[in-house]
Amino acid sequence: MTDSMALTKDTRIALNDGNTIPIIGLGTYASPDVPKSLGEEATKIAIDLGYRHIDCAYIYGNEVQIGNAIREKIADGTVKREDIFYTGKLWCTFFSPELVRKGLEKSLQDLQLDYLDLFIMHWPFSLKVCEINPDKPFVYDDVDFCATWEVLEACKDAGLVKSIGVSNFNRKQLERLLSKPGLKYKPVCNQVECHVYLSQSKLQAYCNSNDIVLVAYSVLGSHRDKNWVDLTTPVLLEDLVLANVAAKYNRSPAEVAMRFILQKGIVVLAKSFTVARLKQNLGVFDFELKPEDMKTLEDLDKNLHYGPFKEMKQHPEYPFHDEY
Template sequence: PMVKAEEATKLAIDAGFRHIDSAYIYDNEEEVGRAIRSKISDGIVKREDIFYTSKLWVTFLRPELVRPALEKSLKKLQLDYVDLYIIHFPAALKPGEEMLPTDEDGKIVFDTVNLCATWEALEKCKDAGLVKSIGVSNFNRRQLEMILNKPGLKYKPVCNQVECHPYLNQSKLLDFCKSKDIVLVAYSALGSTRDKRWVDQSAPVLLDDPVLGALAKKHKRTPALIALRYQLQRGVVVLAKSCNEKRIKENMQGFSPSCTIEEATWLHGKELDRNMR
């Protein structure tokens, strides 16, 4: 059965997931925060066992808006800090109440913001103790280099969260990130969301792929688990999104020692991840 964000987060924590990935724009931080706090008060986990990621939405990229945005997320979560705070996209939209501001023609209204200034504001949030680590999402190599080469850089991005799966394996970006000691975090690890607004509906469905299917059969696993394990073996931190109780539990098998797929790759399994949209 499909469950809501709060219930799914509780199920995930019960299943052993410790990395919970959300964002201001997902509009579920109140529910996710409630779930985390209830598991803490039940004594299932301590706050320091949970690795919680939130994201700075693109209408808040002006430096003076960064800390207030993070404080909004913390207030919704009812937490003192987040473990990771990342810039959601490297493109600013017009600040204001609208999350996707449009003009009278329905066109998105962009804003001009220097991302290096945004980054400096994130560094200040880390110094203030509101966040443990700071990173980015959906950045390309050039955008990463802009931050890395910034004069007076205090903290470099710890990660870059991007769409990544066997049909979009990001191998060049992964090599670059590894060379800079930046962790690549994969979203849509089981294939893209197939949203009609931007995905060609005739494009092949990743989980129906014959190669994944054959490997799954051979190892008595599901195609989803093969896709998750593929990422772990290349040193990618993987986010597995589900609101389905059975699948939440099943996704965890990708990380469990009972998995026979090349036991030597076990080290990557240490990073346990969860993405809930």
């Protein structure tokens, strides 16, 4: 647990390489039907409101727009480049060692930035061909992520990225990376789905023991895109226990769901493109959940993945066959 009373929107968590990560970030993924310009506007508004951590990815298809927003806020004097913490992600078709740096440079080019603050492997598996379409097949590759990691280490040494990490890795995969002969840098973080129905306590304990920060996406459950999410799964924000806890604090279920993750010492990515919600999400720093309410919410854990990415279950590196 973090010292939760001291949490503010400006709180940063130390990373194992000497850098720090803001405890709350703006998530910028949007489904293909959402105009890219909305992400650009939301990013500008978020920076004006005090968000300093922007989470994006090559595969989201909007790094040009997010980069425009960041550079505009630097140009108008709202922030300096060093105030912004930008997370990018290496997509699975760039895992071959000769492609890793090209993948990073593509993001830098689209963003028009000189470096990224954090660059993470988006998944533990490699793809030859990928259509982000549940009706189209993924074509797998057998590149070992340990070979990918070595090139990421070189990209860090070259100053193209300040910190390197992973996403959607399970414990065994982290163990393999950490025990890799010649490992130069440990991953600073593991970005995973995490919410009151998937509290990730075992994975968090393992990561904590290895000085790896857990970063949470889908903290409010998930979008309900029928292509990717099983619509028979319960809607997290309609949970009655969560609603009762929220009523005690005169807060929304969303605010309490986010606060729960923050108080566990996990970095929260809050995705919203609406001004009112962007403001409301910062309200999570105005109250603190009591230990008994943290326990009540912890007991809601169902080990439920809203984003199981079942299309990838055939891949030998599919991470969710394991308990954590």
